[in-house]
Amino acid sequence: MTQEELFKVLVAHCKEYGFIFPSSEIYDGLAAVYDYGQMGVQLKNNIKNYWWEAMTRLNENIVGIDSCVFMHPKTWVASGHVAAFNDPLIDNKDSKKRYRADVLIEDYLAKIEEKINKEVAKGRKRFGDAFDEAQFRATNPNVLREKAKYDEVHGRYLKAEEANDLAEYKQIIVDCGIVCPISGTSNWTDVRQFNLMFSTEMGASADASMKIYLRPETAQGIFVEYLNVQKTGRMKIPFGIAQIGKAFRNEIVARQFIFRMREFEQMEMEFFCKPGTEMEWFAKWKENRMKWHVNLGMGAENYRFHDHEKLAHYANAATDIEFNFPFGFKELEGIHSRTDFDLGNHQKLSGKKIQYFDPETGESYVPYCVETSIGVDRMCLAVLAHSYTVEKLENGEERVVMKIPAPLAPIKVAVMPLVKKDGLPEIAQKVVDTLKYDFSYQYDEKDSIGKRYRRQDAIGTPFCVTIDHETLSDGCVTLRDRDSMTQERVKIEELRDIIEKKVSLTNLLRNL
Ligand code: GAP
Numbered sequence: 001m002t003q004e005e006l007f008k009v010l011v012a013h014c015k016e017y018g019f020i021f022p023s024s025e026i027y028d029g030l031a032a033v034y035d036y037g038q039m040g041v042q043l044k045n046n047i048k049n050y051w052w053e054a055m056t057r058l059n060e061n062i063v064g065i066d067s068c069v070f071m072h073p074k075t076w077v078a079s080g081h082v083a084a085f086n087d088p089l090i091d092n093k094d095s096k097k098r099y100r101a102d103v104l105i106e107d108y109l110a111k112i113e114e115k116i117n118k119e120v121a122k123g124r125k126r127f128g129d130a131f132d133e134a135q136f137r138a139t140n141p142n143v144l145r146e147k148a149k150y151d152e153v154h155g156r157y158l159k160a161e162e163a164n165d166l167a168e169y170k171q172i173i174v175d176c177g178i179v180c181p182i183s184g185t186s187n188w189t190d191v192r193q194f195n196l197m198f199s200t201e202m203g204a205s206a207d208a209s210m211k212i213y214l215r216p217e218t219a220q221g222i223f224v225e226y227l228n229v230q231k232t233g234r235m236k237i238p239f240g241i242a243q244i245g246k247a248f249r250n251e252i253v254a255r256q257f258i259f260r261m262r263e264f265e266q267m268e269m270e271f272f273c274k275p276g277t278e279m280e281w282f283a284k285w286k287e288n289r290m291k292w293h294v295n296l297g298m299g300a301e302n303y304r305f306h307d308h309e310k311l312a313h314y315a316n317a318a319t320d321i322e323f324n325f326p327f328g329f330k331e332l333e334g335i336h337s338r339t340d341f342d343l344g345n346h347q348k349l350s351g352k353k354i355q356y357f358d359p360e361t362g363e364s365y366v367p368y369c370v371e372t373s374i375g376v377d378r379m380c381l382a383v384l385a386h387s388y389t390v391e392k393l394e395n396g397e398e399r400v401v402m403k404i405p406a407p408l409a410p411i412k413v414a415v416m417p418l419v420k421k422d423g424l425p426e427i428a429q430k431v432v433d434t435l436k437y438d439f440s441y442q443y444d445e446k447d448s449i450g451k452r453y454r455r456q457d458a459i460g461t462p463f464c465v466t467i468d469h470e471t472l473s474d475g476c477v478t479l480r481d482r483d484s485m486t487q488e489r490v491k492i493e494e495l496r497d498i499i500e501k502k503v504s505l506t507n508l509l510r511n512l
Helices: 003-016 040-056 074-078 101-130 133-139 141-163 166-175 219-224 226-232 278-294 341-350 376-387 424-435 449-459 469-474 492-503 505-510
Strands: 020-022 034-036 062-065 086-091 098-100 192-195 199-202 210-213 239-248 263-273 303-307 317-325 328-339 368-375 388-392 398-402 413-417 441-443 463-467 476-481 487-491
Touching (some): 034 040, 040 062, 040 278, 040 376, 074 219, 101 141, 101 166, 133 141, 278 317, 278 368, 317 376, 413 424, 413 449, 424 469, 463 492, 469 476, 476 492, 487 492
Parallel strands (some): 413 441, 413 463
Antiparallel strands (some): 020 034, 086 098, 199 210, 239 263, 263 368, 317 328, 328 368, 388 398, 463 476, 476 487
């Protein structure tokens, strides 16, 4: 199965087992908007808890807030979103479909890269062990021709991006013969900027109403509450403010499932520090955030930093933590050193003094800020994609198992009486009563035990507990482990501690 096919299977699995549904599906769905089902919401909450506790409990100098989606419209002028939160758009006049011009060019470049890689793969097959890839790439005429094409278009694209030259974007699309995938024509409009913020009206009457935006990032809620939190919390620099909440972007190229959505959730932390110390904090937060990811046990090799060469005008350092998604390494989290850009601009536009008085030095200054920002949904996708596993069993059957890190699993334990009679359901109910205060659980007495195990594997339940006839005499149950499928007999009283060891969020936090 190709990675693309595997991704489709994952999306179908997420729907079938109650993780994620296309929103408003009975009306044929709404593009790039997804609902979380009964399993998805628990996974999402567990991810949010892990982040929230790691930020606000393990760091004495970080506190959390919950600010609103609606903010005063001047917020978005100060932050630069009104002027510059744009994508370059182009329409095909025949299909009436709209595209991001930069994405059309990037897709074209990706196709050239794919051609080169196919050529290299052919060479490897032809020459076997004697194959020298570097030499092949340097001498093969087909590779050289494609590489020259790539370099020329890529060079033009980078220059156009740097200069924000919309006419050149269009010229590249025309020169490369890029056509609309729907109409197959190159009948394009000019490229123009399109602001990604959703807007709406606030107020009862048309005259008195005010145009407001749905926040495109949660960070600005933190910046505008900086003074309140610093004063009421008697916070001393350096300190951080964390927040989890919804953000909205009118993404034009919305694809790859929950990777790029129009309504999504962010977990953002703004760390305020003394100007001049920001690089030190930037390095610390890079390390800290990578540790948080790797601690989940999804393989250190699946993460990498991608340092930005081209920095946004407000940043003096930036990096992405990329994850190895089924469609390649892509941004999972962004870490930015945002200088005093946001607080400084809010100070200017609001006319309120937003400064920190340092009691030790007697100085006042606008603090600098290092931001860590991760999408909850993107994190869900990373976990789901990594966890989806198809295994061949000894009896020739296949099992689909979601190897979700146990502390994040939606359901921690399934309790199953072997049969629906002989007093076994009653004992199972007692087992539920001993476990339900500590763990999310499912009680299942339907179908064969094998089928019930498969159902739990498919949602990633780390443990299944089976009550059988022997339980009546020895007070022991069978505890089955999701990943190894090993089964052991344990006393009912021991269950809680054994399960806790593996699924505990506290233990996960302790390892940080
Ligand atoms: N405050 C900084 C900020 O918003 P960003 O790189 O635009 O920076 C941060 O977004 C993170 O939010 C990304 O790394 C990604 O995980 C998530 N994110 C951004 N746009 C998204 C979208 N359309 N759908 C899902 N997640 C998104």
